[in-house]
Amino acid sequence: MQKLNLSINNFAGLVYEARFDDNDEEAEQKLAENIKKQLQRKTTKEEVLDSYLDILTEQPSYQALNLDKVRSQFVSHSCLNDEITIDLTELSGELDN
Numbered sequence: 001m002q003k004l005n006l007s008i009n010n011f012a013g014l015v016y017e018a019r020f021d022d023n024d025e026e027a028e029q030k031l032a033e034n035i036k037k038q039l040q041r042k043t044t045k046e047e048v049l050d051s052y053l054d055i056l057t058e059q060p061s062y063q064a065l066n067l068d069k070v071r072s073q074f075v076s077h078s079c080l081n082d083e084i085t086i087d088l089t090e091l092s093g094e095l096d097n
Contacts, residue, residue, distance in 0.1 A: 004061050008036045011052075018055045 001011055012032035020027075035052070038044040056062050076085070 001056070003065060003067075004056070004059065008032050008039075011035065011056075014059065015052065015055055018058075 001008075006014075009029070009032045012028055012035050015035065016024075016028045016031050038048060080088070
């Protein structure tokens with residue numbers, strides 16, 4: 001958000017726009033307050049943060065930065081059996097920590 005010069009309020013506007021079809025400034029402000037709390041908490045679910053990253057990476061201003069960063073995501077493949085997939089998932093979790 002800093003690289004994009006986005007305040008929490010601006011970011012909340014992007015999130016609100018991505019999720020809803022209406023224009024409700026009060027709801028947008030409430031969302032901004034929730035996002036601010038979520039970004040400060042260590043217990044915020046990873047899925048929530050990932051959804052915010054998805055919205056950020058779709059912004060033309062993000063893409064214009066050419067950060068050469070690709071968001072990783074698991075893609076199942078028939079060449080990986082269940083045991084290998086589980087092992088790789090555990091390894092990935094350890095590397096994240």
